[in-house]
Amino acid sequence: MNSDLCKRLGIEFPLFAFSHCRDVVAAVTNAGGMGVFGAAMMSPEELEEELSWIDAQVKGKPYGVDLIVPNKFEAKGEDxxxxxxxxxxxxxxxxxxxxxxxxxxxxxxxxxxxRADRLVFRKNISAEGARRSLDVAFSHPIALIANALGLPPQDMLERGKAQGVAVGALVGTAQHARAQVAAGVDVIIAAGGEAGGHTGEVSTMVLVPEVVQAIAGSGVPVLAAGGIATGGQMAAAMAMGAAGAWCGSVWLTTAEAETNP
Ligand SMILES: Cc1cc2nc3c(=O)[nH]c(=O)nc-3n(C[C@H](O)[C@H](O)[C@H](O)COP(=O)(O)O)c2cc1C
Incomplete structure (x- = not known):
């Protein structure tokens, strides 16, 4: 379990917890995995507050942030x-x-x-909003920054390299994975159709080995996501070549989550 990726990120085991709940993120990081804070719907001010809270809980242990940052912004409807x-x-x-x-x-x-609250998402994916979210994220001692959709913008990749923060990207096909590796992403999250959130339709069992094969030789690790909620499933994903597991739904029912019953 203690893979090269674990050594690189400073974690004990390669279990990644995507969550919108800061308590889940801190609990998983403190347990030796890596919590990844989903911040796409958060204003830069809220993000600052949440990451400061996480910093105080994890005391230097590694955690990540997940944003939706567009590669290019066409400013449709900006007016x-x-x-x-x-x-x-x-x-x-x-x-x-x-x-x-x-x-x-x-x-x-x-x-x-x-509905009005959700408009923050529109601001976050504007060029200025994305820059402000990235500024906040990179001002904290994060170990990983993931982009949920599409190729990360050049700026995100460069800031990751400059600050020693691994840049991750979610993909739903082998073709996406190849494009992400060519763009310079450090970690691929192969999210099967079973995954919560938006992904492609290829199932995890099919997608993970396909992605592993598609980018073999690149040295870029693949995390398996989608339908993984037990140690057995995590081990199965690793047997297919994944360097670890990235889970989302399983955390929704934990005591630390704020999910409405
Ligand atoms: C409620 C919910 C919201 C999600 N929102 C995002 C998101 O904003 N960004 C992102 O990269 N992934 C998001 N995901 C997907 C997770 O990152 C992860 O790929 C997925 O949950 C893994 O599959 P699983 O739900 O079967 O564990 C979300 C997942 C859930 C369950």
């Missing part, structure tokens, strides 16, 4: 105000969302504030 964007949400969608909650015995309440 629209938040109110104009919210006004574009169709009434049919609003009725659907309220009815869905009611069908399951949940109080729909006022969904408008929740």
């Amino acid at each position: 629209l105000s938040d109110a104009e964007i919210l006004a574009m949400v169709p009434e049919g969608h609003k009725d659907f969302a309220s009815a869905l909650l009611q069908q399951h015995g949940l109080e729909p309440g006022d969904l408008e504030p929740a």
